Amino acid sequence: MIHFWRVCLDEAQMIETPTAKSAELVRSLSASNRWAITGTPIGRRGLPDLHGLFLFLQQEALVDTVEFQYLLKEATHYALKDWSRTF
Numbered sequence: 001m002i003h004f005w006r007v008c009l010d011e012a013q014m015i016e017t018p019t020a021k022s023a024e025l026v027r028s029l030s031a032s033n034r035w036a037i038t039g040t041p042i043g044r045r046g047l048p049d050l051h052g053l054f055l056f057l058q059q060e061a062l063v064d065t066v067e068f069q070y071l072l073k074e075a076t077h078y079a080l081k082d083w084s085r086t087f
Helices: 021-027 047-057 065-084
Strands: 003-010 030-037
Touching: 021 047, 030 047, 047 065
Parallel strands: 003 030
Antiparallel strands: none
16 A cells, blocks of 8 residues: 555545545545645535545544534534624
8 A cells, every 4th residue: 555645635625525435535545644725615514514624634533423513513602602792
């Protein structure tokens, strides 16, 4: 198996769906460093679209689906709470 020092994924929004074949393929590449370049990181589904990018980047705290959904829920809760204080 080839091990890359860096895998740089352009148009990374194409792997926002973790179960897509393209997402599975790029995640299977062996690399020391992973970069994801995208002009549109958040698509139609909103913040959950970031999960596929975090899986590719192998950000351990954000890879687990349940943990990711919990963090999104908490972040949304606190953002709305802070936003409501401005009025």
